[in-house]
Amino acid sequence: MPGEFDIIERYFRRPAPHAALGIGDDCALLQPAPGQQWAVSTDMLVEGRHFFAGTDPRRLGHKALAVNLSDLAAMGAQPHSFLLALALPAPDAAWLQAFSSGLLELADAHGIELVGGDTTRGPLNLCLTVLGLVPGGLALRRDAARAGDEIWVSGTPGDARLALGHLRGEWELSPAALERVRARLEQPQPRVQLGNSLRGVAHAAIDVSDGLLGDLLHVLRASAVGARIDVDAVPAAPDLAQQPVARRRACQLAGGDDYELLFTAPAQHSEEVLRASAQAGVRVTRIGCIEAEPGLRLRDAQGRSMPMEFASFDHFLQP
Ligand SMILES: [Mg+2]
Structure with a gap:
């Protein structure tokens, strides 16, 4: 049975050319370029x-890193390095092989290097810490939305929740539809390039992890x-457009796990927003606007106001 050091060595060790010192000492040593700030975030995934x-496990490796990269994307930060803390019930070689390939493939795609970590025996639990770089003062923050900004969202939110509903038995999808939306749930694509292209263009940004409206409320509160x-x-x-309208709206507005970017930008920047979208190859859509009056107002296609009935997912409210 491989020990803790064998696991890191065998499955996760890679060259880390951007670190002054990578895996193998008590700490990694990292050196930011002059004028850059570190953007740091940690996220835990519990079985x-x-x-x-x-x-x-391959999809899980992808997702564990993707959700962390998504936080860097939401700040407009360029991924730099990450740490992995892994609790495993048993050192299963096939599982580790698949998990590490899913994880490291996405890491390579974004040029982010594993510089340290820890493994221990325990209930399956994945905790990643990511570090990104952003030019000083240019990070996209939640408190930067201003009245008059347009509100944009990337991609098509709600697909992950549509998959989750099937897996929980809330509704049934065809096998082909399930396959498509399940990939969105299990292998989300972090919008790193879009976040980077929006620096200096967007005001505030957040990634949609817990639900579009709930995450928007974080921006509204922070920005007053x-x-x-x-x-x-x-x-x-x-697949989502074909669902009954109430289900579609609930998935889009309250479903989590899509890891799309929700951001605000002044109306005079809309051309630049579309350029950033084209650069990143990710669709963006205008879905509303920031107003000075506090609160969140919902309107349907006919312009009728709708009740604010879509509670966002909250881990502490779940049984
Ligand atoms: Mg986030």
């Missing part, structure tokens, strides 16, 4: 809470503003 027991959202302007992928 049974954030993912189902028996989830494909309100917003109007045109509910039916939120784009839906074909």
